[in-house]
Amino acid sequence: MKSTRRSFIQKAALFSGAFCLGFDWFQANGKEVSMVQTTMDSGRFNAFLAIDPSGKIILYSPNPEIGQGIKTAFPVVVAEELDVDWKDVEVRQANLDTQNFERQLTGGSGALKHSWERLRKAGATARKMFVQAAAQTWNVDASTCKTSKGFVLGPKGQKASYGSLVAIASKLPVPTEVTYKNRKDYQIIGKRTKGVDNKNVVTGKSVFGLDIDKPGMLIAQIIRPPFGATLKSFDAADALKMPGIIDVVSFKNKVAIVGKSTWEVMKARGTVSCKYNPGDLESDSTHQKWFDEGMKTDKATVQRKDGDFAAALARSAKVVEATYECPFISHSPMEPMNFFADVRADGTVLLAGPTQVPQSAQKAVASLLKIDEKKVEVELSKMGGGFGRRLNNDFALDAAELSSIIKKPVKVMWTREDDMGGGIYRPAARYHFKAGLDASGNMIAFYLRGVGINAGNATRQDNFPVGAIENVLVESVNQVSAVSTGPWRAPITNFLGYAEQAFLDEVAEAGGKDPVQMRLDWLARAKSNPVGKITYEPDRFIEVIKQAAEKSNWKKKLGVHQGFSVYFSHLSYVAQVADARIVDGKAKITHVTAVTDCGEVVNLSGAENQIKGAIIDGMGHAMFAKLRFNEGVASPTNFNGYRLIKGNEIPTINAYFVDNGIEPTGLGEPALPPTGGSIANALYAATKKRLYKQPFEV
Amino acid sequence: MSIQLTVNKKKMSLDIDPNTPLLWALRDHMSLKGTKFGCGIAQCGACTVWVNGEATRSCVLPISAVANADITTIEGLSDHGDHPVQVAWDELDVPQCGYCQAGQIMTAASLLKKKPNPSKTEIVDGMSGNICRCGTYHRIQEAVKLASELASKKKTKSTVKKSA
Numbered sequence: 001m002k003s004t005r006r007s008f009i010q011k012a013a014l015f016s017g018a019f020c021l022g023f024d025w026f027q028a029n030g031k032e033v034s035m036v037q038t039t040m041d042s043g044r045f046n047a048f049l050a051i052d053p054s055g056k057i058i059l060y061s062p063n064p065e066i067g068q069g070i071k072t073a074f075p076v077v078v079a080e081e082l083d084v085d086w087k088d089v090e091v092r093q094a095n096l097d098t099q100n101f102e103r104q105l106t107g108g109s110g111a112l113k114h115s116w117e118r119l120r121k122a123g124a125t126a127r128k129m130f131v132q133a134a135a136q137t138w139n140v141d142a143s144t145c146k147t148s149k150g151f152v153l154g155p156k157g158q159k160a161s162y163g164s165l166v167a168i169a170s171k172l173p174v175p176t177e178v179t180y181k182n183r184k185d186y187q188i189i190g191k192r193t194k195g196v197d198n199k200n201v202v203t204g205k206s207v208f209g210l211d212i213d214k215p216g217m218l219i220a221q222i223i224r225p226p227f228g229a230t231l232k233s234f235d236a237a238d239a240l241k242m243p244g245i246i247d248v249v250s251f252k253n254k255v256a257i258v259g260k261s262t263w264e265v266m267k268a269r270g271t272v273s274c275k276y277n278p279g280d281l282e283s284d285s286t287h288q289k290w291f292d293e294g295m296k297t298d299k300a301t302v303q304r305k306d307g308d309f310a311a312a313l314a315r316s317a318k319v320v321e322a323t324y325e326c327p328f329i330s331h332s333p334m335e336p337m338n339f340f341a342d343v344r345a346d347g348t349v350l351l352a353g354p355t356q357v358p359q360s361a362q363k364a365v366a367s368l369l370k371i372d373e374k375k376v377e378v379e380l381s382k383m384g385g386g387f388g389r390r391l392n393n394d395f396a397l398d399a400a401e402l403s404s405i406i407k408k409p410v411k412v413m414w415t416r417e418d419d420m421g422g423g424i425y426r427p428a429a430r431y432h433f434k435a436g437l438d439a440s441g442n443m444i445a446f447y448l449r450g451v452g453i454n455a456g457n458a459t460r461q462d463n464f465p466v467g468a469i470e471n472v473l474v475e476s477v478n479q480v481s482a483v484s485t486g487p488w489r490a491p492i493t494n495f496l497g498y499a500e501q502a503f504l505d506e507v508a509e510a511g512g513k514d515p516v517q518m519r520l521d522w523l524a525r526a527k528s529n530p531v532g533k534i535t536y537e538p539d540r541f542i543e544v545i546k547q548a549a550e551k552s553n554w555k556k557k558l559g560v561h562q563g564f565s566v567y568f569s570h571l572s573y574v575a576q577v578a579d580a581r582i583v584d585g586k587a588k589i590t591h592v593t594a595v596t597d598c599g600e601v602v603n604l605s606g607a608e609n610q611i612k613g614a615i616i617d618g619m620g621h622a623m624f625a626k627l628r629f630n631e632g633v634a635s636p637t638n639f640n641g642y643r644l645i646k647g648n649e650i651p652t653i654n655a656y657f658v659d660n661g662i663e664p665t666g667l668g669e670p671a672l673p674p675t676g677g678s679i680a681n682a683l684y685a686a687t688k689k690r691l692y693k694q695p696f697e698v
Numbered sequence: 699m700s701i702q703l704t705v706n707k708k709k710m711s712l713d714i715d716p717n718t719p720l721l722w723a724l725r726d727h728m729s730l731k732g733t734k735f736g737c738g739i740a741q742c743g744a745c746t747v748w749v750n751g752e753a754t755r756s757c758v759l760p761i762s763a764v765a766n767a768d769i770t771t772i773e774g775l776s777d778h779g780d781h782p783v784q785v786a787w788d789e790l791d792v793p794q795c796g797y798c799q800a801g802q803i804m805t806a807a808s809l810l811k812k813k814p815n816p817s818k819t820e821i822v823d824g825m826s827g828n829i830c831r832c833g834t835y836h837r838i839q840e841a842v843k844l845a846s847e848l849a850s851k852k853k854t855k856s857t858v859k860k861s862a
């Protein structure tokens with residue numbers, strides 16, 4: 001902890017004479033926000049707002065940035081309520097510091113929702129203290145003063161910058177009651193704010209995990225066994241003779257090649273041969289068999305039951321059935337996995353690198369090495385994407401274990417092949433749907449069974465249209481595999497959203513209904529007379545659907561085949577209409593209209609980026625991505641075989657946001673789940689061919 | 699045998715395995731870490747640099763092949779981060795995670811050198827060899843357009859100055 005302490009003292013010194021307010025960025029209960037004046041080494045708060053006498057405003061952001069824009073969006077909220085000019089704000093990344101910060105993580109699109117209240121309060125509290133300081137100086141009533149762009153304005157034209165009031169304000173007691181701005185007065189929230197890291201990114205100065213360099217640091221790559229196999233022996237005799245190679249060691253069925261530079265390690269690695277005890281090795285055929293068994297078993301877990309599905313199906317005039325198949329896919333963030341560890345002789349450990357969950361890296365490494373968590377320091381780097389992959393700290397554990405064996409600081413880097421072949425995939429699943437329609441085409445019975453491989457509950461049993469349908473049965477089966485899996489952007493729903501929305505399109509067609517009107521009718525039902533509990537707000541659903549239909553000119557465009565979908569996930573609502581055209585005899589998605597209700601849009605530029613990015617991501621993986629398994633080995637393992645969507649394959653996208661001023665909810669994920677559905681339905685409209693498997697293009 | 703090359707206008711002499719890809723020579727031996735590793739097989743474009751002015755994938759290019767060549771990396775694209783492409787990238791808020799962007803920018807700047815006023819199709823085609831996993835493609839394409847406008851404005855300005 002020595003250097004953490006030192007770095008805080010350095011920061012504090014930087015701000016001698018500054019106004020510093022500590023607050024909880026991530027506090028679980030937004031209702032009990034507390035603020036305290038601090039010297040920045042107080043032990044309770046996870047974020048700091050500092051204003052120095054020159055008027056410069058600095059915010060320490062504790063949370064990891066993976067490209068979701070949080071490092072910009074959070075400070076925007078503070079700056080708005082503080083009432084300062086955005087150009088005077090500087091945001092700095094803080095390292096993991098469990099003594100000073102309470103909770104630092106990124107994942108689940110939940111951060112803004114949880115922090116909205118406390119971010120506003122932090123800004124508003126500081127603003128109030130500057131107003132009080134000015135009022136005291138001018139000897140006027142605080143209520144007669146206003147603020148604007150970092151200045152307090154007095155009733156008789158007095159004007160004082162926050163910077164000039166620092167000395168007085170920092171001695172005032174911290175107020176507990178504050179009032180917030182009216183949203184019509186927002187200067188920054190809802191506008192376009194550029195990413196705070198842009199300048200460093202465009203000049204190549206940002207330090208990502210792979211760019212970390214530490215004194216005495218060695219480079220390592222690790223050969224991992226096929227899933228399910230154990231290491232019998234390895235031969236590294238040639239490698240050890242090669243220039244720059246320090247050691248080749250083995251732990252937990254892995255073989256690590258350690259050397260002085262990346263290329264030397266890469267070259268030596270090619271000469272190492274490994275022998276494995278095969279064990280139970282899985283192939284695609286194994287997984288198919290597990291799906292078949294899971295579909296047949298009478299031991300499925302009932303996730304939701306409304307009414308009597310079997311009886312309703314039996315009296316249905318028409319039955320629609322469909323099966324959808326979800327392949328394993330890789331996260332493939334642009335920056336492959338990597339991590340630095342230095343397990344030192346004095347019992348302390350330094351970890352550095354890209355992780356979405358630094359605190360669990362600290363815990364996991366402490367428990368691996370059987371040492372006190374306080375001895376493990378974690379530095380955060382910028383991350384070249386995550387998409388859920390960096391929620392699993394396997395890369396940090398590997399680095400720490402290797403460093404403890406070789407007793408040297410080491411950065412473990414994964415090649416793209418390691419990254420794509422080395423695990424933590426989106427779980428594979430198979431979904432079977434059944435719908436029973438009455439004589440007028442209304443769905444009276446709805447059934448879903450999801451069989452997942454390492455997926456836990458592969459269903460989301462409360463998803464719309466559940467809540468609007470009289471008889472529902474949702475069941476799940478989980479098959480356990482040696483292939484490692486984990487959350488992938490919009491876990492489960494990234495595929496399930498497509499399957500559900502594509503199936504509902506079939507239901508609409510079978511019932512002779514318009515897909516949009518059918519959903520609106522169901523939502524009217526869910527609103528007036530819900531079946532069982534509902535987890536969504538029908539009115540917000542209805543609004544995005546109506547706007548999407550209107551803005552896309554639903555079914556009124558000539559020569560365009562449209563597909564509709566709408567999804568509620570991570571507390572946000574997204575409706576999409578995809579347009580397909582026949583180009584050179586082939587159906588092509590040319591345009592997507594997306595209407596999102598994520599409450600208040602904090603940063604319009606960032607929000608648009610997330611919506612468009614998630615749609616492109618959803619479309620690319622639906623169209624092209626699939627990993628195959630053969631005897632425990634995944635393929636393909638690089639971008640020559642595993643196709644990611646490119647710039648000449650994207651549709652134009654119009655992203656709209658519902659302007660309702662409700663407190664903001666997540667944006668990193670919610671636009672992805674509806675995408676597979678809108679494009680599958682548009683492609684069906686164009687070709688009359690239903691798509692039941694991803695990838696659509698094989 | 700040491701290999702001589704010029705990197706960002708600086709003369710360098712490297713005494714390493716001549717098969718070392720330029721990418722790793724830059725990153726490990728010259729401390730220029732702005733150029734990124736994405737795939738190692740010339741598929742993603744993250745490692746794009748200029749070799750004698752041409753956008754080139756450095757991950758598959760051995761340094762023996764660039765002896766005496768003139769290399770420009772993202773760090774050397776401009777002195778103050780004010781190349782029109784860099785300005786446009788910031789202006790239109792292109793980056794999400796940012797990892798692919800050095801390669802995107804080097805590709806874009808090279809495209810604009812050859813075609814100062816590219817058409818929409820030329821931009822899309824010229825940029826579509828570079829993968830962005832975050833899906834920033836729309837803004838990349840818009841930013842190339844903006845950069846071409848900024849560059850032509852700059853040019854007219856300096857011509858005006860000269861003639862004045």
Ligand code: FES
Pocket residue numbers: 734735736737738739740741742743744745746755756757758
């Ligand atoms: S790293 Fe060179 S093209 Fe991907």
Ligand code: FES
Pocket residue numbers: 067334384385793794795796797798799829830831832833834
């Ligand atoms: S911005 Fe993340 S890969 Fe392009």
